[in-house]
Amino acid sequence: MDMQTSLLDRLFDAGHLIDTGIDGLYGRGGGFEAVITGFERLIDAHAPADAKPEVIRFPPGMNRAHFEGSGYMKSFPQLAGTVHSFCGCELDHMNLLQCMAEGEDWTQGQQATDVVLTPAACYPLYPVIARRGPLPEGGGLFDLQSYCFRHEPSKDPARMQLFRMREFVRMGTPEDVMAFRADWMERGQKLIEAVGLDPELDTANDPFFGRAGKMMGNSQREQKLKFELLIPVTSQANKTACLSFNYHQDHFGHTWGLSTADGETAHTACVGFGLERIALALFARHGLDTDAWPASIREALWG
Ligand code: ATP
Ligand code: ZN
Numbered sequence: 256m257d258m259q260t261s262l263l264d265r266l267f268d269a270g271h272l273i274d275t276g277i278d279g280l281y282g283r284g285g286g287f288e289a290v291i292t293g294f295e296r297l298i299d300a301h302a303p304a305d306a307k308p309e310v311i312r313f314p315p316g317m318n319r320a321h322f323e324g325s326g327y328m329k330s331f332p333q334l335a336g337t338v339h340s341f342c343g344c345e346l347d348h349m350n351l352l353q354c355m356a357e358g359e360d361w362t363q364g365q366q367a368t369d370v371v372l373t374p375a376a377c378y379p380l381y382p383v384i385a386r387r388g389p390l391p392e393g394g395g396l397f398d399l400q401s402y403c404f405r406h407e408p409s410k411d412p413a414r415m416q417l418f419r420m421r422e423f424v425r426m427g428t429p430e431d432v433m434a435f436r437a438d439w440m441e442r443g444q445k446l447i448e449a450v451g452l453d454p455e456l457d458t459a460n461d462p463f464f465g466r467a468g469k470m471m472g473n474s475q476r477e478q479k480l481k482f483e484l485l486i487p488v489t490s491q492a493n494k495t496a497c498l499s500f501n502y503h504q505d506h507f508g509h510t511w512g513l514s515t516a517d518g519e520t521a522h523t524a525c526v527g528f529g530l531e532r533i534a535l536a537l538f539a540r541h542g543l544d545t546d547a548w549p550a551s552i553r554e555a556l557w558g
Contacts, residue, residue, distance in 0.1 A: 335406065
């Protein structure tokens with residue numbers, strides 16, 4: 256049995272994750288949730304005291320038109336999830352039930368709704384903020400958290416299909432958003448060290464689709480547009496990206512017509528915390544019994 260399967264089985268046995276029969280789709284036990292709640296509180300405590308972000312919680316589905324406009328399907332078609340529904344008449348319904356009864360594919364008649372599953376917590380934000388008009392003087396700062404969907408079924412507990420991302424998003428001048436990202440790269444490392452984990456900062460790239468995607472990934476790396484904090488979860492050698500720090504340049508500003516108070520196209524950056532991955536890193540490091548975790552770690556999370 257490899258390390259990933261063994262950690263997953265131990266998490267099931269401890270009741271931290273609950274098996275649904277689908278890889279990457281799990282229930283969470285109370286102990287697991289308490290770790291996430293404690294860690295989110297710690298994120299708040301490590302955020303700059305004077306920053307005062309606007310707090311927004313979107314549901315895990317987003318406006319399909321906004322999703323289409325974001326260009327997600329150009330880069331990551333393999334990860335996207337859409338919401339389909341039955342939109343037929345009574346005869347269609349009878350056919351559907353018959354299909355199901357005969358074990359045939361009943362999903363063929365399902366039609367796309369106006370909702371798609373949120374792929375990253377910040378995606379629903381940009382078009383909504385752009386609609387307000389130019390950013391105020393000093394730009395914008397937002398605090399988000401959402402379940403996100405990515406179609407990447409796996410036995411690796413750190414690779415889920417539905418997981419939560421906490422994000423801070425900065426919008427404004429290139430200088431302001433770069434300063435925000437640099438600040439969070441430091442804060443993120445201190446935050447991770449405060450719970451007894453060893454972070455390693457590295458440049459990274461997103462999993463762009465196809466052959467052209469390889470070039471996009473290389474260019475993203477060369478331009479240092481994405482950094483990740485890597486932490487051991489299932490392996491000391493192959494660490495897992497638990498936080499990411501992304502500079503989108505003027506991509507979202509340009510896409511959504513988002514501008515600064517001076518009328519320039521806004522630049523954006525985000526810092527994303529993979530909440531389940533951080534909880535898993537904590538369980539892997541300190542053991543599955545949170546009562547037995549070192550007092551300093553318990554104090555940091557729940558003190
Ligand atoms: P974007 O750059 O498009 O705004 P993002 O930076 O917000 O995206 P990612 O960097 O792709 O999103 O992911 C953010 C964090 O979410 C990652 O650092 C990781 O911790 C977590 N994450 C990503 N994929 C998974 C997954 N399949 N299961 C669990 N956690 C994940
Ligand atoms: Zn983001």
